[in-house]
Amino acid sequence: MPVATTTERAMLVSLVERRSHRQRTVIAVIAVILVGVFSLRAIAQQALNMWWFRTVSDVPIWRTTMVARLQLGAIALVITLVVTGASVYLANHRGAAEVDRPKGRILKWYEAKMGPAHTWLTVAAPVLFALWETRRVASKWQVWLLFREGRPTGIEVPELGGDVSDYLFKLPFWNLVTTWLSWMLVGAIALALLVYLVNRRISLTHFVSRSDQRAVAHLSVLFGLLAFVKAIDFMVVQQRSLAMSTSGAFVGAGYTELTVQRTTLYTLSLIAVVVGCLCLANLRFRLRRLAVIAAALWGVIAVVGLYLMPGIVTRLRVAPQEAIVERPYVENNLEATRSAYTLNDITERSLVEADPTPPSLYLPVSAGSAKGVPARVPLLDPGPYASTFQVLEGRTAVKITNVDLDRYKIDGELRPVLLAARSSDAGGLPQGGWEQRHLVYTHGDGLAVAPADEVRPDGRPDFESLTGEFEVDHPELYFGEGVKNWYAIVGTERAQQNGATFDADTGIAMNSIWRKGALALTQGELDPLVSDYVTDDSQLLYRRDINERLHTMAPFLKFGSDPYPVVADGRITWVIDGYTTSDTYPNSQFANTAGLAPDSDLTQGRFNYLRASVKATVDAYDGTVTLYRTERQGGDDPILDAWSRVYPGAFTPISEMPAGIRAHLRYPVDMLKVQTNMLGRYHVTDPDLFLDGSRNWVVSGDPGSDIEGSDPAPGGIPPVAQVLDTSTGEGPRWVGVRPFNLGSAANANSPRAALSAFALADNDDGEKLELLTVPSPDGSDGQTQIGGPSVVQAAINGDTELSQQFTLLSAGGSTVRFGAMTLVPNGKDVLYVRPVYVTANGPDATQQLVEVLAYADGLVGRGSTLEEALNNLRQPVATAPETVAADAGTPDG
Structure with a gap:
């Protein structure tokens, strides 16, 4: 590796070094301004979120979520900054070693590249590292809330022990804690080691003979703490994670996991404690070699016990007599999987029964x-009919992109019906511009409806036959599909398309310069702040897309891929299925998600527990959101129980759902696909x-x-x-x-x-x-x-x-x-x-x-x-x- 000269600085370092003092000051001021602008925009976004949440729910969802984020973030920031900062400070406090101590080529290259920027790095690196860890840990706020509010289920986990709740609620949290602490200590070790190498108090080539004892003791303490964290990880996290092992013919703890890997994890945990004690002992005694030997033994046992031996035992002991050896563990998997996907609730009978009934x-x-x-069998498949509906029933500035199949009573007879929403079309506006996009063309235009079991004589959908059957009070669709990241301002001095008026009060009142400014800042548009059309009586309709609205309001739920409109009681209401999932249900098979639509939340990450516990409704006119808890699946869902304790009042019993909407509920489509995929084997x-x-x-x-x-x-x-x-x-x-x-x-x-x-x-x-x-x-x-x-x-x-x-x-x-x-x-x-x-x-x-x-x-x-x-x-x-x-x-x- 060629050694850089003092003129061959790293690009950013060189850029700063060549500036004058005044230019550096200007650069610093610009950087502060940029940070301030981005911070102000983030603050404006949070203010907008707070105002928006107040319009959609009386439950303090935003406040509870923000408090949880702040709790985790504050703990992670303080501890990470203290540990890494103190580690770097102690390493710098030792000062440089004797000037005649030789430098390696890597060290010479680093010093030439960084120069005085090394000092900046030792100050900035702990701060940046702490902020990175804070953001990562704070993003796991759902894990923290479930850990805090989860309750025992009363279901014992065979072999590995504990309650199912220990795996659903506690295991993810302890995994978060041990992962965070491990990365924090690794970061502290890396930063301290870098400082000691530059100061030449640590020699990688002659670690024992030429390294400063106090520097070695410092690093030993950090390594010892890391060993103790790994001991907890082996005992608590990895041992219980065997219940989600995928190494065998089924998910869960099988013969190999329980006889080989569990024993190995106990052993590794014990050795980790020994390694930690030896590392800490370096504060007073020179036990470097002994600690290194113990760490090497630790690594060897980990490789052999966790990677080599399981394969050997599986091949020689399990494979030749799998049905005998694995039978009790297969029973655990069968029971857990059928429970995790509510397959036990499915009624099974023969098509040909010797039964007089x-x-x-x-x-x-x-x-x-x-x-x-x-x-009635539907003859019109809703999938390919969107373009036909658009041609025959399309209107100006709206577009039909999705057709849904439902059933309605027509003349007293239950019949399949196709319904398609005429949603706002951002790409089809007659005239462009901010005013047209956000003040004029603010809503869709009702539904196109046709029977699915019969057609006109020419084979096309018969829209006329249902004229008068689907009258609604407000055909304007302010909330629906295809309007993600598209806000509307209503109640302005500018007339909306077709002379529509919005007479609800479910929007964000734009009655102050602060609210207008927050919208302008978050959207990067000056128009909301300076437009004379926007008055104190105007309302901001924000997050109008169904999925965007629900994901923001209830990010702890997963939602299906296909919201569908229901016409009931003179209103159009969107209905969508909400799910709770987990990837830590013990001994349960991970879901086969083949056939799910790509935009379904259930395709994002794996899971081995699923409940269709929620029916969410969104009023297409005023955006009112209600989360209804289902009776059977929702009533047997410990995860939703925990969220109900986190957000009291967030869920309404489905018995309170209006009868007109309840008559159009359906078996959750994504749930049906997952269950039938699993039933193939289970x-x-x-x-x-x-x-x-x-x-x-x-x-x-x-x-x-x-x-x-x-x-x-x-x-x-x-x-x-x-x-x-x-x-x-x-x-x-x-x-x-x-x-x-x-x-x-x-x-x-x-x-x-x-x-x-x-x-x-x-x-x-x-x-x-x-x-x-x-x-x-x-x-x-x-x-x-x-x-x-x-x-x-x-x-x-x-x-x-x-x-x-x-x-x-x-x-x-x-x-x-x-x-x-x-x-x-x-x-x-x-x-x-x-x-x-x-x-x-x-x-x-x-x-x-x-x-x-x-x-x-x-x-x-x-x-x-x-x-x-x-x-x-x-x-x-x-x-x-x-x-x-x-x-x-x-x-x-």
């Missing part, structure tokens, strides 16, 4: 049809069957929408909602269905085409999930197999008449695509429904429903409606339970 979802047979007809409760994988399922593959079959969607077929008649006296129910095939998600070559089961999520209940299994899906008992979605798609692809029709429809460049593959439970049988769409070329082309396909017993029926497609199956009626068959008509042969 009719199955709860048996469909009555409709006269003139070949199969039982569901009450529907099995026998450890032997679990380990050999012979009963594994996989969520049926999504055949995609391309007629060539070239775009299979990843993550498995999504749940599809439909209205089903029941024979339980409850009337039609709005349920979501997701099918399984035999096979394993871990092996792409293992899935079989036969249907093995399907999950039914009762949206009308909101927390009820049922699993219907197919007896002997592999056909081993001689029963006829039921084909899965891939079998259905193969039958559709093999229909020559359909292929010819698709070719004709594609003529001229039109695009033919499939809609969702819908599995329809039909008593002891199932049928599949799949719509076919065609879209012409051009930017304003709309999608049309051209055909409905139905599949059962190997045959494909086609028609312009579902009824016609079922009639064209030309199959005999399935045997129905007597109580249902008595009311059923006789279909045509």
Whole structure:
């Protein structure tokens, strides 16, 4: 390494050194001003947050959160600054060693690069390091609050001991503490060592013979404290973290973890205490060699016991007899996983039951049809219909980007309906500028609504048929989707689009120069401060995007990917699912999140505990936010219990939710996807069957929408909602269905085409999930197999008449695509429904429903409606339970 000369300073050092005293003063003043501006902006943002929180909740969420941040930050700042600062001060206080002590090449290079800047560094480094650690520790305020408010669950953790709450609430906090202390001491050691090297009181090449005893004692104390911290880490954190080990065939403490790694951690903790005592003893005795030997032994045992031996024991002891050795630990994993994802609450029954009681979802047979007809199956898939809705129902300065599927009573009958919000469109404003963006075009324009189970004669959505069914008092959507980081100021002297007025008081009053200035400073815009349109009667509507609003108000919750609008009591209300998660639930498997939308919070980081405990609502007009606690999952959620103690009054019992909104709740979609992903393996409760994988399922593959079959969607077929008649006296129910095939998600070559089961999520209940299994899906008992979605798609692809029709429809460049593959439970049988769409070329082309396909017993029926497609199956009626068959008509042969 070439040694730098005194003229080869580091760039920043050289820049400062070459300046005159006046120039350095100017630079310092500019730096202070910049720091002041950024600090003032941060203060303005916190003031704006405080005012905003007062408009959305009476609960002191902002204050409680800020106090927790300050508590952690103050502790981290003071202790880190004292330890690192004192360490550097003591190292400098020793002074330089004899001038004739030789310098190494690295030291010469460093001195040449830094020069007098070394002194600045020793002053600035502890401060910057302390600020960095303070910010990192303060960001973990949720860990601190859960540690403080968590309570025992009464559930003991097998093998490792302790209550589940010790892992959910205490383990993350102790991990935070030991990590912070470890990094703090490492930083103090590094800074002190740097000073001692520059002062030549420590020699790395001749550490024992040429190092100053007091310098060595100083570093020994720091190393000793670090050893004690690691001892606590081994005993408390890492030992309990074995309950989340992923080294085996399942998550949790298995044979290897309990016999090898736990013993190693006990040993390492003991040696760490010995190393710490030897290091501290260097204050009076010269025990350097002994301390180094103990530290080396520590490292060797760590490598052997934590990395080498586990692999050897697993290969020689566990692998040859896994079912015997791991059986009790697999039972722990099964029990914990099923509890962590509430899989124990799922009702499981066979599709074909030897039970005189009719199955709860048996469909009555409709006269003139070949199969039982569901009450209403959606034929319009909401996913690809956003552009069609925009073309047919779009308005100026608004845009439809998302279509949602829900159910409503139309003329006394429960029917599936598509709803799409006309949200504000920042990219589609007729005129640009601050005034137009924030004062004029402030809101969306109501909903576009069409039935999902029928279309106009030309195959397009029938918006006119529901005219008058969805009247609302305030169609203006001030709060919704697609308006992130877009504020609006209402009640100004400037008229809003369409002459709208905002008559609520849920915004931030802009009645002082301080509030206007805070907004101007945080947004980097002078307009709010100088505009004559903004008066003392104006209100700031801030954080208008649903996800942005909820994430700021309740950052301790995770929210789903798809808020949907509900029309009830003359208002439009957004509904979204809120979840609590943890990654420290003992012995529970980490979630398989395949199929979740990328914008779902559940895709951000891993977790092995999940509760759908909250239903959040946001009024689309005035932005009122309410967090409702669900009955079953929310009532059995220790994490939400802790947050309820942190923020008393933040959660409202769901029994207090208005009936009109509650009638449109649904089973949480992301929860359903995670649970069904986990059920592929965890529907099995026998450890032997679990380990050999012979009963594994996989969520049926999504055949995609391309007629060539070239775009299979990843993550498995999504749940599809439909209205089903029941024979339980409850009337039609709005349920979501997701099918399984035999096979394993871990092996792409293992899935079989036969249907093995399907999950039914009762949206009308909101927390009820049922699993219907197919007896002997592999056909081993001689029963006829039921084909899965891939079998259905193969039958559709093999229909020559359909292929010819698709070719004709594609003529001229039109695009033919499939809609969702819908599995329809039909008593002891199932049928599949799949719509076919065609879209012409051009930017304003709309999608049309051209055909409905139905599949059962190997045959494909086609028609312009579902009824016609079922009639064209030309199959005999399935045997129905007597109580249902008595009311059923006789279909045509």
